[in-house]
Amino acid sequence: xxxxxxxxxxxxxxxxxxxxxxxxxxxxxxxxxxxxxxxxxxxxxxxxxxxxxxxxxxxxxxxxxxxxxxxxxxxxxxxxxxxxxxxxxxxxxxxxxxxxxxxxxxxxxxxxxxxxxxxxxxxxxxxxx
Numbered sequence: 001x002x003x004x005x006x007x008x009x010x011x012x013x014x015x016x017x018x019x020x021x022x023x024x025x026x027x028x029x030x031x032x033x034x035x036x037x038x039x040x041x042x043x044x045x046x047x048x049x050x051x052x053x054x055x056x057x058x059x060x061x062x063x064x065x066x067x068x069x070x071x072x073x074x075x076x077x078x079x080x081x082x083x084x085x086x087x088x089x090x091x092x093x094x095x096x097x098x099x100x101x102x103x104x105x106x107x108x109x110x111x112x113x114x115x116x117x118x119x120x121x122x123x124x125x126x127x128x129x
Contacts, residue, residue: 001028001032001034001068001069003026003027003028003034003069003070003071003101004026004071004073004101004103004109006024006026006034006036006071007024007025007026007036007051007071007072007073007103008024008073008103008105009024009036010024010025010026010036010037010038010051011023011024011038011051011073011074011105012024012038013038014038014039014040014051015038015039015040015041016039016041017041018041018043018045019041021039021074021075021076022038022039022074022075023038023039023050023051023072023073023074023080024036024037024038024051024072024073024074025037025038025050025051025052025054025055025070025071025072025073026055026070026071027052027055027056027059027067027068027069027070027071028067028068028069028070029059029064029066029067029068030066030068030095033059033062033064035055035056035058035059035062035064036054036055036058037049037050037051037052037053037054037055037056037057037058038051038054039051039054040054050082050083050085050086051072052070052072052082052086052089052090053085053086053089055070056089056090056093059093065093066093066094066095067090067093067094067095067098068098069098069099069100069101070082070090070098070099070100070101071100071101071102071103072100072101072102072103073102073103073104073105074103074104074105075104075105075106076104077104078104078108078110079102079103079104079108079109079110080102080104081100081102081112081117082100082117084118087114087117087118087121088118088121088122090114090118091114091118091121091122091123092123094114097113097114097115098113098114099111099112099113099114100112100113100114100117
């Protein structure tokens with residue numbers, strides 16, 4: 001599924017008055033629903049929200065629980081991967097492995113598997129006794 005137009009559009013809604021680094025994310029569920037999110041900064045930096053986390057929250061609010069793929073876009077010289085926290089959040093809702101497409105506003109893209117971004121992931125299997 002081409003999620004790039006969705007990520008590109010939602011990026012424009014980002015609230016980034018401190019860094020001016022706007023990020024958009026669009027994810028698709030296994031049943032084809034699309035959810036988007038943008039970064040929302042706060043003057044107290046740790047209180048901000050990443051675009052990926054926003055898209056995941058929108059999916060959960062609508063009752064979704066299974067990500068099939070995600071696309072992230074930013075105005076940067078090279079494609080920007082999800083931060084470590086978002087990699088873990090994506091793992092929570094990725095059944096098996098998912099494709100992560102990272103894009104720049106200039107048109108550069110890179111697609112990798114989540115497993116390559118988060119080797120040695122912590123998942124529910126670690127919680128079983």
